[in-house]
Each structure stands twice: as C-alpha cells, then as structure tokens.
Amino acid sequence: DxxxxxxxxxDCAEGRAANLPCNHSTISGNEYVYWYRQxxxxxxxxxxxxxxxNETNEMASLIITEDRKxxxxxxxxxxxxxxxxxxxxxxxxxxxxxxxxxxTQVVVTP
Amino acid sequence: xxVVSQHPSWVICKSGTSVKIECRSLDFQATxxxxxxxxxxxxxxxxxxSNEGSKxxxxxxxxxxxxxxxxxxxxxxxxxVTSAHPEDSSFYICSALPAAGGFSGxxxxxxxxxxxxTVL
Numbered sequence: 001d002x003x004x005x006x007x008x009x010x011d012c013a014e015g016r017a018a019n020l021p022c023n024h025s026t027i028s029g030n031e032y033v034y035w036y037r038q039x040x041x042x043x044x045x046x047x048x049x050x051x052x053x054n055e056t057n058e059m060a061s062l063i064i065t066e067d068r069k070x071x072x073x074x075x076x077x078x079x080x081x082x083x084x085x086x087x088x089x090x091x092x093x094x095x096x097x098x099x100x101x102x103x104t105q106v107v108v109t110p
Numbered sequence: 111x112x113v114v115s116q117h118p119s120w121v122i123c124k125s126g127t128s129v130k131i132e133c134r135s136l137d138f139q140a141t142x143x144x145x146x147x148x149x150x151x152x153x154x155x156x157x158x159x160s161n162e163g164s165k166x167x168x169x170x171x172x173x174x175x176x177x178x179x180x181x182x183x184x185x186x187x188x189x190x191v192t193s194a195h196p197e198d199s200s201f202y203i204c205s206a207l208p209a210a211g212g213f214s215g216x217x218x219x220x221x222x223x224x225x226x227x228t229v230l
C-alpha cells in the first residue's frame with residue numbers, strides 16, 4: 001500500500017471548518033483513500049473513503065485532487081467531540097487490510 | 111450500520127497466564143478479521159489477518175505461538191495471548207471485513223472498541 005504523509009497536529013476553532021490534508025504521491029490506480037479517526041482509548045471510527053471522485057456523507061467531505069496524489073478531509077462544522085487522531089490511509093483494491101500511519105492529532109477548542 | 115463487539119473491554123492478569131479476547135461481528139458475516147495492537151501514544155500496528163476456517167496470517171515480527179488466533183465462525187475471531195508478560199500490556203483492537211463485499215477496496219472495515227490488557 002502507498003504511504004501517506006499528514007501533519008502531526010492541527011488546532012481548530014469550534015464551529016469552524018477543519019481541513020485535514022494528506023499526501024499520497026505514490027498512490028496506485030486501484031488504491032482507495034480512507035479516513036478514520038480515533039478518539040482517545042477507543043477503536044478507530046470510519047469517516048469516509050473515495051477512489052477518484054469527491055465524496056460527501058453526514059460526517060465529512062473528501063476532496064481528492066485530479067492526479068490523486070493528495071486529498072483533504074473537511075469537517076464542515078467542528079465540535080469539541082471531533083477532537084481525535086485522524087488517519088488517512090490508502091488501501092489497495094482486492095485486499096482488505098489497513099496499515100495505519102501516525103495520523104494528525106486534531107484539537108478543537110472553544 | 112455494521113457493529114463489531116470486543117470482549118472483554120479491559121482485563122488484568124498475572125504474568126504467565128493466558129488471556130483470550132473475543133471479536134464478534136454482530137450484524138454481518140466476516141470471513142476476514144484483522145487484529146491490531148496499540149501501545150500508548152503510538153499508532154495501530156497490524157498483527158495478523160484472521161480467515162474463517164483457515165490459519166491466520168501474521169505480520170513480520172509477530173510471534174504466532176505467542177498470539178494464537180482462531181476464526182471458527184463467520185462472526186467470531188479470538189486472540190489468545192499466551193504466557194502473558196508485562197511487555198504484552200497493550201490495547202488490542204480487531205476489525206472485520208464484511209463477507210458480502212469481498213476484498214474490494216470499497217468494502218469498509220469496521221473496528222471494535224478495543225480491549226485493554228494489563229499484565230502484572
């Protein structure tokens with residue numbers, strides 16, 4: 001699986017949008033971009049995933065660049081409960097496992 | 111949505127004893143489950159892939175005789191930490207891949223809440 005690069009940490013004000021970048025310059029054509037988050041002492045929670053097109057669900061939006069070498073996770077209105085470590089992972093088609101990197105520690109402040 | 115349950119949530123045991131952790135997919139069948147370990151302030155590390163009805167596949171550096179994995183049904187995988195020692199104290203997390211989606215990259219993995227093991 002392609003490796004990803006994320007900022008170590010980010011702060012965000014409550015109520016504002018949080019834009020989390022991820023670089024995956026060696027991504028292959030059959031690799032999906034996945035985002036999970038982990039709140040302290042809990043298991044990872046699925047947020048969103050995409051292959052080529054931008055995606056949106058009730059939690060977030062995923063913007064993937066045309067060359068697919070980077071992506072941005074957008075939390076539209078951050079709340080205190082969004083404080084967590086956010087992991088960007090690329091995962092090959094035809095294989096289930098996920099390899100986690102260091103992620104981005106996001107702290108939402110009042 | 112898909113739910114994965116782990117039991118126990120936390121366990122304390124004496125050094126030298128064995129501990130079993132269960133991972134169940136509650137509302138879907140999972141032919142494949144994955145076990146991870148996480149030490150404090152570190153990321154998740156994949157330990158092994160558990161396949162229903164067959165032997166688990168372990169990641170490099172993980173002792174298969176130390177961490178016994180059994181996937182006896184489409185909804186249950188177990189991880190047994192044998193002869194546990196203090197250095198085995200960690201947060202163990204499982205995830206399950208819905209059988210219906212196969213190994214497609216679009217098939218979403220669901221994670222359990224984790225099991226915290228403390229070995230005294």
